[in-house]
Amino acid sequence: MWQRDGGQLFKKNFFFSFCVKRAVLRCLFVHFLLHSSYQLFVINPSFLCFRPALLREQHYQYLKKGLRHLSDAYECLDASRPWLCFWILHSLELLEEPIPTAVASDVCQFLARCQSPTGGFAGGPGQHAHLAPTYAAVNALCIIGTEEAYNVINREKLLDFLWSVKQPDGSFVMHVGGEVDVRSAYCAASVASLTNILTPKLFEDTTNWILSCQNWEGGLSGVPGLEAHGGYTFCGTAALVILGKEHMLDLKALLRWVVSRQMRFEGGFQGRCNKLVDGCYSFWQAGLLPLLHRALFKEGESELSRQRWMFEQQALQEYILLCCQNPAGGLLDKPGKSRDFYHTCYCLSGLSIAQHFGNMDLHHEMILGKEENRLVRLQQGCEGETGQCGWIHSEIDGFVFTYFFLFHVPPGYSRSTPLG
Amino acid sequence: MFFFYTVVLPPVLLDSTVNVKHLFIVLIGCILKVQPPKPLAKDRKEWADLEPVPQDDGPNPVVKIAYSEKFSDVYDYFRALLKNDERSDRAFALTAEAIELNAANYTVWHYRRVLLQALSKDLREEMRYITAIIEEQPKNYQVWHHRRMVVEWLNDPSEELEFIADILSQDAKNYHAWQHRQWVIQEYKLWDNELKFVENLLEDDVRNNSAWNQRHFVISHTTGFSDPAIVEREIQYCLSQIRKAPHNESAWNYLKGMLQDRGLSSPPGLLERVLELKETHCSPYLLAFLFDCYEDALENSNQKENVGEEERKDILRKALEICDLLANEKDTIRKEYWLFLGRSLENKSGSRGPSDKPPEPSDPASGQQEMS
Numbered sequence: 001m002w003q004r005d006g007g008q009l010f011k012k013n014f015f016f017s018f019c020v021k022r023a024v025l026r027c028l029f030v031h032f033l034l035h036s037s038y039q040l041f042v043i044n045p046s047f048l049c050f051r052p053a054l055l056r057e058q059h060y061q062y063l064k065k066g067l068r069h070l071s072d073a074y075e076c077l078d079a080s081r082p083w084l085c086f087w088i089l090h091s092l093e094l095l096e097e098p099i100p101t102a103v104a105s106d107v108c109q110f111l112a113r114c115q116s117p118t119g120g121f122a123g124g125p126g127q128h129a130h131l132a133p134t135y136a137a138v139n140a141l142c143i144i145g146t147e148e149a150y151n152v153i154n155r156e157k158l159l160d161f162l163w164s165v166k167q168p169d170g171s172f173v174m175h176v177g178g179e180v181d182v183r184s185a186y187c188a189a190s191v192a193s194l195t196n197i198l199t200p201k202l203f204e205d206t207t208n209w210i211l212s213c214q215n216w217e218g219g220l221s222g223v224p225g226l227e228a229h230g231g232y233t234f235c236g237t238a239a240l241v242i243l244g245k246e247h248m249l250d251l252k253a254l255l256r257w258v259v260s261r262q263m264r265f266e267g268g269f270q271g272r273c274n275k276l277v278d279g280c281y282s283f284w285q286a287g288l289l290p291l292l293h294r295a296l297f298k299e300g301e302s303e304l305s306r307q308r309w310m311f312e313q314q315a316l317q318e319y320i321l322l323c324c325q326n327p328a329g330g331l332l333d334k335p336g337k338s339r340d341f342y343h344t345c346y347c348l349s350g351l352s353i354a355q356h357f358g359n360m361d362l363h364h365e366m367i368l369g370k371e372e373n374r375l376v377r378l379q380q381g382c383e384g385e386t387g388q389c390g391w392i393h394s395e396i397d398g399f400v401f402t403y404f405f406l407f408h409v410p411p412g413y414s415r416s417t418p419l420g
Numbered sequence: 421m422f423f424f425y426t427v428v429l430p431p432v433l434l435d436s437t438v439n440v441k442h443l444f445i446v447l448i449g450c451i452l453k454v455q456p457p458k459p460l461a462k463d464r465k466e467w468a469d470l471e472p473v474p475q476d477d478g479p480n481p482v483v484k485i486a487y488s489e490k491f492s493d494v495y496d497y498f499r500a501l502l503k504n505d506e507r508s509d510r511a512f513a514l515t516a517e518a519i520e521l522n523a524a525n526y527t528v529w530h531y532r533r534v535l536l537q538a539l540s541k542d543l544r545e546e547m548r549y550i551t552a553i554i555e556e557q558p559k560n561y562q563v564w565h566h567r568r569m570v571v572e573w574l575n576d577p578s579e580e581l582e583f584i585a586d587i588l589s590q591d592a593k594n595y596h597a598w599q600h601r602q603w604v605i606q607e608y609k610l611w612d613n614e615l616k617f618v619e620n621l622l623e624d625d626v627r628n629n630s631a632w633n634q635r636h637f638v639i640s641h642t643t644g645f646s647d648p649a650i651v652e653r654e655i656q657y658c659l660s661q662i663r664k665a666p667h668n669e670s671a672w673n674y675l676k677g678m679l680q681d682r683g684l685s686s687p688p689g690l691l692e693r694v695l696e697l698k699e700t701h702c703s704p705y706l707l708a709f710l711f712d713c714y715e716d717a718l719e720n721s722n723q724k725e726n727v728g729e730e731e732r733k734d735i736l737r738k739a740l741e742i743c744d745l746l747a748n749e750k751d752t753i754r755k756e757y758w759l760f761l762g763r764s765l766e767n768k769s770g771s772r773g774p775s776d777k778p779p780e781p782s783d784p785a786s787g788q789q790e791m792s
Contacts, residue, residue, distance in 0.1 A: 067482055074485045078495075079525040084483040106480040113478055125476045126499055127527040177530050179565040181599075216636050216677030222595065225602050227633040229595065253680070255757070260669070264753040273629040274670050275593065303763035310757045 052321035054351070054373040055329065059344065060097050062329030063088050066341055067103065079123030082114055086136040087345035089143045094348045094375045104144045111137045112152045119157030119164070129161050130175040135187035138194055159197045162188050170205025181222040182213050186235035189242040207245045210236045214249055217273065218257030228257060230271040230284040237291055246295045255296075258288045259310055267315030268323070278333045279324040279343050282350020286311055290353065307364045308357055316354040317368035320347050352378050460493040466510055472496035473503055491521050502531060507538040516549075523553065529562045533569060543574050551583060558587050564596040568603060577608040585617070592621060593630045602637060614638045626661050632670045636677065645678055654678055655687060663701060672705035676712060684709075684716040704751040707742050711761070714739035718769055736769050
């Protein structure tokens with residue numbers, strides 16, 4: 001039925017073929033490919049008018065509830081509760097929904113209970129510290145951005161924790177007695193940079209280890225030798241950006257790999273070559289393009305666009321808005337999958353990237369559908385005095401906490417010592 | 421199940437009112453692993469001496485999970501054991517219950533490993549245990565890491581390749597499985613049969629990118645890609661797979677990935693073979709490969725003196741033509757990228773080389789054409 005090679009992908013007598021808009025066709029295509037369900041038209045008549053709407057109110061209610069209560073279906077994330085805080089807070093931030101002061105304070109106190117006495121944050125109170133919930137907790141606290149939030153973090157102990165998971169070859173294990181992969185380098189670099197405890201010695205050999213994860217495909221793998229994968233590629237690349245070493249990658253090969261991950265029919269991104277589209281890669285993959293844009297610019301590339309990222313922004317927005325929204329709130333992988341907070345966070349993050357092009361000086365918007373679909377722009381990091389880089393979650397947060405931690409200098413360094 | 425066979429089943433069998441239908445139901449129940457509910461730890465005698473430790477979420481919890489009674493019970497006792505650092509068989513048994521409720525709890529796995537060593541548990545039995553858990557939950561980080569630790573302690577990889585092959589038969593792209601496989605092969609030098617294994621997988625599904633990656637992994641760690649005979653063999657392999665499935669991006673990526681360090685124009689006749697394929701087996705990937713060949717030729721022509729200005733301009737023209745074709749017709753989803761590549765190439769090469777010197781005519785005739 002579906003010819004895969006050489007021929008046309010659609011049956012010629014497909015009854016929508018000549019009168020339906022490309023975007024609706026895209027969603028139908030995904031449905032047919034995956035499960036021949038016709039739920040699409042039950043969702044929202046605005047799709048037929050080709051002005052897809054971001055279901056802001058529904059997503060807000062879903063997120064607001066989840067921040068307090070989760071069903072027993074979330075028992076499987078009992079060792080990832082700081083992640084739940086981060087995914088929900090970041091989503092609310094993108095939707096420009098304010099966090100009530102009381103809730104923010106409660107999150108701070110909860111994350112304080114997740115902090116390990118030996119440093120770093122755990123998946124829940126009483127558990128062992130782990131780099132992933134550490135990343136989630138620190139970033140969640142930075143989103144809250146109050147003095148109470150910053151004061152939760154025990155920076156000295158955090159540095160001890162990072163040292164305790166550092167390996168001789170430059171890599172990091174995710175937790176004491178745990179596994180190694182490139183996520184750990186990103187988690188470590190991110191929290192070290194945000195809390196201003198980053199020292200060159202801590203990341204000695206890490207750059208070379210991350211570089212060894214770039215493979216024959218051009219992308220990066222979880223550990224050297226494996227298949228290139230969107231999540232790991234983002235982690236490795238972003239870690240290098242934070243360390244100021246992204247130019248050491250084969251940027252051209254990486255660029256070719258990541259742009260090839262956008263699906264020509266679905267519009268969304270796949271995680272690996274010849275695999276299926278997934279809404280979360282809207283961030284992990286598409287989020288690489290702004291990083292590469294800046295990296296290439298710094299390398300003297302003169303032909304970069306001044307208006308667009310090097311992926312099809314409209315197609316990604318269509319995929320997210322038409323295929324990844326649950327009508328009751330929350331976003332998801334692809335039609336037919338259930339909603340969850342992870343996909344809500346990364347689909348919205350990807351939507352923001354697809355809507356906004358630019359940096360400090362330049363800003364160009366391309367909003368698909370109604371004006372109200374606009375999300376807050378994700379910022380690439382402020383390069384302050386210390387030359388720190390990395391993703392920061394909103395303009396205001398970016399300035400505030402970089403400022404806050406600038407006055408806390410890592411042990412053994414004076415304020416004037418350049419880092420990185 | 422022990423409880424079931426010794427306590428529940430005998431009365432059922434002895435009861436004269438029980439007939440074959442009842443036994444059939446019982447048998448189905450066994451197969452489906454329907455078990456009588458196990459009493460909570462707090463109701464079991466063996467835990468009576470230990471005070472359970474409830475989770476400290478604080479007075480105003482956030483992201484509060486509505487744990488089942490079973491979940492809270494097991495973890496309340498787990499927290500108590502952790503607090504006391506108890507090293508006992510009952511603690512070991514409880515880790516299995518905790519894992520069943522949440523296999524992603526890395527704290528529990530760590531504690532189980534501590535107990536495995538402290539109590540000198542049978543590691544062969546642990547291998548059986550972890551095999552069963554991975555079969556149930558193959559996409560979990562902790563289970564694979566645990567298996568790796570046990571294999572290391574036993575220093576025995578003999579079951580690994582077969583086990584991983586079984587997991588891959590259920591999901592041929594499971595990233596954890598491939599990671600474990602590469603670790604075992606590298607650590608214990610089990611390279612011998614891997615290329616054959618990869619070829620079988622590619623027979624099943626020529627689009628399996630994980631298998632293509634494994635191919636690259638095996639060759640780069642054994643023969644390497646320097647030997648021209650190996651390179652030629654791999655080129656033949658790629659081209660024959662491409663003929664069978666022209667729109668298979670993996671095969672094209674492998675071809676490029678294998679050659680890019682030495683230059684795409686280095687294997688003799690490759691460009692010609694690809695141009696031949698273009699007539700009958702064209703794809704956006706073929707066109708992109710052609711572009712890469714031309715770009716590579718242009719870069720290398722700076723060093724070669726026998727590539728004249730005309731030839732360079734011709735190669736550049738062909739390369740830019742392909743960019744346009746891809747951007748506007750054959751691969752429009754990547755339009756921004758192809759346009760950028762075209763602009764970038766044009767800027768780098770232009771009608772002059774990057775050194776910006778005026779062209780040196782290779783003969784007077786072409787020089788005159790330049791002037792007019």
